[in-house]
Amino acid sequence: MFGITPSARLRPSPFFESTVKEGVDSFTTYNHMLMPTAFGKPDEEYWRLINGVSQWDVACERQVQLKGPDAGRLAQILAPRDLSMQMDGQGKYVPLCNHQGVLINDPICLKLADDLYWLSIADSNIWFWAGAIAAERGLNVEVSEPDVSPMAIQGPMAEDVVAHVCGDWVRAVKYFWFRETEIQGIPVVVQRSGWSKQGGFEIYLRDGTKGAALWDIFREAGAPWGIGPGGPNWSERIESGLISYGGDSDSTTNPYEVRMGKYIDLHVPDDTIGITALRRIAAEGPKRHSLGIVLEAGAPVKPGFSWNPIFKDGRKVGDLTNVVFSYRMQKNIGFALIDSACAVGDAVHAQVGGVMQPAKLTDLPFL
Amino acid sequence: MFGITPSARLRPSPFFESTVKEGVDSFTTYNHMLMPTAFGKPDEEYWRLINGVSQWDVACERQVQLKGPDAGRLAQILAPRDLSMQMDGQGKYVPLCNHQGVLINDPICLKLADDLYWLSIADSNIWFWAGAIAAERGLNVEVSEPDVSPMAIQGPMAEDVVAHVCGDWVRAVKYFWFRETEIQGIPVVVQRSGWSKQGGFEIYLRDGTKGAALWDIFREAGAPWGIGPGGPNWSERIESGLISYGGDSDSTTNPYEVRMGKYIDLHVPDDTIGITALRRIAAEGPKRHSLGIVLEAGAPVKPGFSWNPIFKDGRKVGDLTNVVFSYRMQKNIGFALIDSACAVGDAVHAQVGGVMQPAKLTDLPFL
Numbered sequence: 001m002f003g004i005t006p007s008a009r010l011r012p013s014p015f016f017e018s019t020v021k022e023g024v025d026s027f028t029t030y031n032h033m034l035m036p037t038a039f040g041k042p043d044e045e046y047w048r049l050i051n052g053v054s055q056w057d058v059a060c061e062r063q064v065q066l067k068g069p070d071a072g073r074l075a076q077i078l079a080p081r082d083l084s085m086q087m088d089g090q091g092k093y094v095p096l097c098n099h100q101g102v103l104i105n106d107p108i109c110l111k112l113a114d115d116l117y118w119l120s121i122a123d124s125n126i127w128f129w130a131g132a133i134a135a136e137r138g139l140n141v142e143v144s145e146p147d148v149s150p151m152a153i154q155g156p157m158a159e160d161v162v163a164h165v166c167g168d169w170v171r172a173v174k175y176f177w178f179r180e181t182e183i184q185g186i187p188v189v190v191q192r193s194g195w196s197k198q199g200g201f202e203i204y205l206r207d208g209t210k211g212a213a214l215w216d217i218f219r220e221a222g223a224p225w226g227i228g229p230g231g232p233n234w235s236e237r238i239e240s241g242l243i244s245y246g247g248d249s250d251s252t253t254n255p256y257e258v259r260m261g262k263y264i265d266l267h268v269p270d271d272t273i274g275i276t277a278l279r280r281i282a283a284e285g286p287k288r289h290s291l292g293i294v295l296e297a298g299a300p301v302k303p304g305f306s307w308n309p310i311f312k313d314g315r316k317v318g319d320l321t322n323v324v325f326s327y328r329m330q331k332n333i334g335f336a337l338i339d340s341a342c343a344v345g346d347a348v349h350a351q352v353g354g355v356m357q358p359a360k361l362t363d364l365p366f367l
Numbered sequence: 368m369f370g371i372t373p374s375a376r377l378r379p380s381p382f383f384e385s386t387v388k389e390g391v392d393s394f395t396t397y398n399h400m401l402m403p404t405a406f407g408k409p410d411e412e413y414w415r416l417i418n419g420v421s422q423w424d425v426a427c428e429r430q431v432q433l434k435g436p437d438a439g440r441l442a443q444i445l446a447p448r449d450l451s452m453q454m455d456g457q458g459k460y461v462p463l464c465n466h467q468g469v470l471i472n473d474p475i476c477l478k479l480a481d482d483l484y485w486l487s488i489a490d491s492n493i494w495f496w497a498g499a500i501a502a503e504r505g506l507n508v509e510v511s512e513p514d515v516s517p518m519a520i521q522g523p524m525a526e527d528v529v530a531h532v533c534g535d536w537v538r539a540v541k542y543f544w545f546r547e548t549e550i551q552g553i554p555v556v557v558q559r560s561g562w563s564k565q566g567g568f569e570i571y572l573r574d575g576t577k578g579a580a581l582w583d584i585f586r587e588a589g590a591p592w593g594i595g596p597g598g599p600n601w602s603e604r605i606e607s608g609l610i611s612y613g614g615d616s617d618s619t620t621n622p623y624e625v626r627m628g629k630y631i632d633l634h635v636p637d638d639t640i641g642i643t644a645l646r647r648i649a650a651e652g653p654k655r656h657s658l659g660i661v662l663e664a665g666a667p668v669k670p671g672f673s674w675n676p677i678f679k680d681g682r683k684v685g686d687l688t689n690v691v692f693s694y695r696m697q698k699n700i701g702f703a704l705i706d707s708a709c710a711v712g713d714a715v716h717a718q719v720g721g722v723m724q725p726a727k728l729t730d731l732p733f734l
Contacts, residue, residue, distance in 0.1 A: 001370035003393035005404040005670075007601075008689050009490055009614040010395065012672045026370035028377065029396040032490075032613065034672065037372040099502035104495060123376055123399075125492035127618075128471060132499035135466035135640075145618060234374075246399065247376040251494075251512060273502075303372075305379045305401065322375050 001026065010034055013059030014149050014211025018219075022229040030060035030123045037231045045230045046327050049198055053157040053222055054230035055215070058195070058202070059149035064107070064119040064126045066134075068141035074134050075109055075117045080255075080275050082265040086111045091176035091191060094119075095255040095263050096126065101277030103253050104129065106245050106260065108176060108193060120150065120204075122245035133273065148189075149211065150202045153218060154230070158200030161222040166190055170201065178204075183217060186210045195232045197240035197365070234303055234324045238333055241365030243290070248321040248335050254278070256286040257337065259364065289340050292362035293320055293350060295332035300325035301352055310336055311349045311356070317342055320350045320359075326366065333366055368393065377401055380426030381516050381578025385586075389596040397427035397490045404598045412597045413694050416565055420524040420589055421597035422582070425562070425569070426516035431474070431486040431493045433501075435508035441501050442476055442484045447622075447642050449632040453478045458543035458558060461486075462622040462630050463493065468644030470620050471496065473612050473627065475543060475560060487517065487571075489612035500640065515556075516578065517569045520585060521597070525567030528589040533557055537568065545571075550584060553577045562599045564607035564732070601670055601691045605700055608732030610657070615688040615702050621645070623653040624704065626731065656707050659729035660687055660717060662699040667692035668719055677703055678716045678723070684709055687717045687726075693733065700733055 004010075004027060011033045013019075024036040036057050039045060048054045066074050076083050079094040086092055088111055096105045096119075105126050107119040119126055131143040153162055162170050165183060170190060173179065178191030189204035205214050219227060243249065243258050255264055255278070266279050293310070295301070307319040318338025326333045332352075338361070342348070346361045371377075371394060378400045380386075386403045394401040403424050406412060415421045433441050443450050446461040453459055455478055463472045463486075472493050474486040486493055498510040520529055529537050532550060537557060540546065545558035556571035572581050586594060610616065610625050622631055622645070633646050660677070662668070668690050675687040685705025693700045699719075705728070709715070713728045 001372075002391065002401075003368035003405075004371040005368075005393045005395045006672050007395050007611075007614055007670060008672065008674055009397075009611060010672055016672075024369070026372045028372045028374050030376075034369075038370075098495070098498055125495060128465070128492060129495045129499055131465055132496055133503065136500065136503035244374075244376060247374055303374060305373050305375065305377055305383075307375055 013057050014205060014208040015057040015059055015151060015215050018212050018215035019057050019229065024229070031062045031121065033060035033062070035060040035231065036229070039229045044228070046233055046235055048226070048228050049155050049196060049230055049233050049236055051156065053153060053155040053161050053225050053227045055218055055222065055227055056152040056154060056231050058152045058232070061120050061150045063146055063148045064121055064130055065144050065146045066117040066119070066130065066141050067144070068115055070139040070141040071115045071117050074130065074139050074141045076268065077133060077137070077272055078130060079109060080264050080268055080272050080278055082268055083109065088113055089177055089179060091178055091193065093176065093263055095260045097255065097274030097278065099273055099277065101254045101274045101281055102251065103245065103249050103255050103258065103260070106243070110178060110189070110191070112180070118148070124246060147206065147208045149205045149208060151205060151214060151218070152194045152200060152202045153222070154194045154196045154200035155198045157225040161218065161225055161227060162190065162201045165217060165221045183214065186214050188214070195242060196236055197242065198236065234322070235327050238322065238324050238335065239326050239328060239365065239367045241292070243335070244322065248290070248337065253337070254281050254286060256281055257288045258290045285340065287340055288318060288337055290364065291336045291338060291342070291344060292364045292366055293334050293336040293348070293359050294362055295323070295350060295352065296358045296360070298331065301332045304353070308350050308352045310338060311351070312342060312346065317348065320352065323352060328367060336361055380424050381572060381575040382424040382426055382518060382582050385579050385582035386424050386596060391596070398429045398488065400427035400429070402427040402598065403596070406596045411595070413600055413602055415593070415595050416522050416563060416597055416600050416603055418523065420520060420522040420528050420592050420594045422585055422589065422594055423519040423521060423598050425519050425599065428487050428517045430513055430515045431488055431497055432511050432513045433484040433486070433497065433508050434511070435482055437506040437508040438482045438484050441497065441506050441508045443635065444500060444504070444639055445497060446476060447631050447635055447639050447645055449635055450476065455480055456544055456546060458545055458560065460543065460630055462627045464622065464641030464645065466640055466644065468621045468641045468648050469618065470612065470616050470622050470625065470627070473610070477545060477556070477558070479547070485515070491613060514573065514575045516572045516575060518572060518581060518585070519561045519567060519569050520589070521561045521563045521567035522565045524592040528585065528592055528594060529557065529568045532584060532588045550581065553581050555581070562609060563603055564609065565603065601689070602694050605689065605691050605702065606693050606695060606732065606734045608659070610702070611689065615657070615704065620704070621648050621653060623648055624655045625657045652707065654707055655685060655704055657731065658703045658705060658709070658711060659731045659733055660701050660703040660715070660726050661729055662690070662717060662719065663725045663727070665698065668699045671720070675717050675719045677705060678718070679709060679713065684715065687719065690719060695734060703728055
């Protein structure tokens with residue numbers, strides 16, 4: 001494993017010191033922040049998420065705040081999904097595209113009020129993007145990065161822990177809906193969300209000086225359920241079919257290629273960015289699609305930094321974007337971003353670690 | 368030191384395998400790529416740059432390519448510096464700003480032809496930015512990321528090495544000027560540039576499959592001069608007064624605050640982004656400026672992930688953005704982004720590693 005050199009270009013999160021105390025040993029970078037990825041006990045970290053409750057520093061899921069009379073108008077211009085019926089307190093998953101219909105991020109859009117939205121973003125710079133569009137269109141809206149840092153509580157026991165801290169009202173919160181509240185005087189937003197399919201909540205800390213305090217509240221409250229540290233889990237998220245923007249997509253990927261078509265509303269206003277291109281792509285059908293892929297060989301593969309080419313009948317037909325050893329399937333699995341002519345059940349070869357490996361295309365999610 | 372977890376969101380460079388062979392042990396991330404920062408021998412790496420010649424993988428200095436009839440027009444709209452006299456083969460350092468006059472990147476703008484420009488960028492997403500502006504203004508220009516990856520040859524002996532490989536014509540190349548050429552059949556651009564003040568060149572590789580070959584050509588050619596691996600050097604660059612966008616600037620910094628005022632031309636056309644704000648800031652005078660700061664205590668400080676607050680007479684007056692131990696000064700030095708009322712010679716305190724340390728404000732560069 002290579003080390004990561006400290007630099008003020010890469011910001012620590014408000015939970016940084018807490019994760020150091022928990023024994024964090026590696027990070028990835030995400031929106032120019034450090035995101036903890038491993039605490040030295042990968043098996044424990046995986047099974048805690050599947051069977052118990054896991055606590056994650058995901059402060060790197062930053063907020064692009066749209067504030068002002070035209071906040072809602074800007075949100076709709078940016079998002080090729082119909083937001084006209086979105087309620088205060090409701091979040092919606094929105095693939096953002098550029099003018100060519102290429103995916104540039106896939107945030108949750110939180111509507112806090114008619115004049116206040118947050119885009120809780122994946123790993124690309126949407127402040128610049130939204131700021132450019134707002135200014136060029138002369139909208140009356142301020143685009144900024146507020147002092148807001150999510151922490152995730154994930155796993156089948158997450159609801160019990162969050163209810164214990166916040167009250168039983170959280171049990172009634174629907175997926176992606178949220179409420180503004182306080183936890184022992186710390187201002188937060190509590191949302192049912194998180195980058196796993198094991199259930200849980202994200203607690204958006206609204207005061208960056210209170211990271212350690214908030215961390216400890218959940219650490220202590222979760223002790224009876226065996227809470228412990230973790231992070232977005234590579235094995236679980238691929239088993240669950242969760243796409244990572246920028247990792248499973250590239251600079252030409254459109255939402256239809258990565259199973260996001262159901263979040264596109266082609267009837268949104270014509271001034272929505274990318275909608276003309278998306279209507280054309282929807283009519284023509286995308287050239288690639290996203291399938292699962294299972295390697296036949298059993299020896300666990302470690303994730304790498306590069307995509308792995310996929311071949312069929314000796315011809316390159318796509319890429320295995322990320323590959324991981326699945327704990328529950330006991331096989332190497334990943335996502336194939338692949339020619340639309342390829343189908344579930346097809347036998348292919350994937351070149352992983354320089355070796356051609358026989359593999360099979362599958363449906364998603366795996367589990 | 369924390370480890371960095373592999374993920375396809377973070378791309379390796381074409382020189383990745385070569386730097387692994389050279390013994391790279393740590394990286395930073397930059398434009399979603401890995402940039403080698405250390406090879407396990409910090410003293411050797413520093414002095415090689417100061418006294419000899421050093422070879423760097425700076426492929427992460429990506430190119431934002433503007434191609435088409437409106438390429439020059441877009442470049443000028445993006446850059447608050449007069450590009451009207453820029454010649455083919457000339458590079459110009461250009462602070463890019465948003466509509467509020469806030470610095471969003473500081474690339475070198477290379478003009479390859481009237482319809483072809485590259486912005487060789489620092490660490491922020493200018494593809495989205497330039498793409499948004501081009502589309503919103505209806506310009507006839509394509510914004511893309513070409514297959515171009517710089518490698519730097521830096522140090523007082525760099526010119527001898529590059530002349531040995533490319534020919535003596537390189538000795539006549541002026542600062543930031545460049546030429547398109549081939550090295551043993553590998554297409555490159557050779558430019559006099561690089562993120563140090565020790566002199567040298569950047570070789571822009573134009574075929575990502577040839578990284579190892581190009582690396583080895585310079586490694587072998589440079590052997591008589593004692594060439595060896597390195598990277599942008601934290602100690603040298605601070606001694607030399609080189610600003611790191613995103614590390615020494617924040618989301619409110621304008622170019623005048625970080626000694627970039629001389630690269631702003633207030634007479635550029637009114638449709639240049641940010642120029643109205645920059646004219647106002649220039650007239651009013653910036654609220655902060657950038658000075659050197661020297662800590663009085665001698666124990667070497669290691670760079671961290673955060674800014675360090677600076678106090679004067681008990682009041683916070685600014686931030687020590689990055690701090691490093693200077694090999695040549697044998698003191699801890701850094702940049703102060705500080706209230707314009709503070710001046711060279713002022714005694715202040717900087718809170719570094721939780722400890723209040725007496726310090727003095729100085730001129731820049733240090734050396």
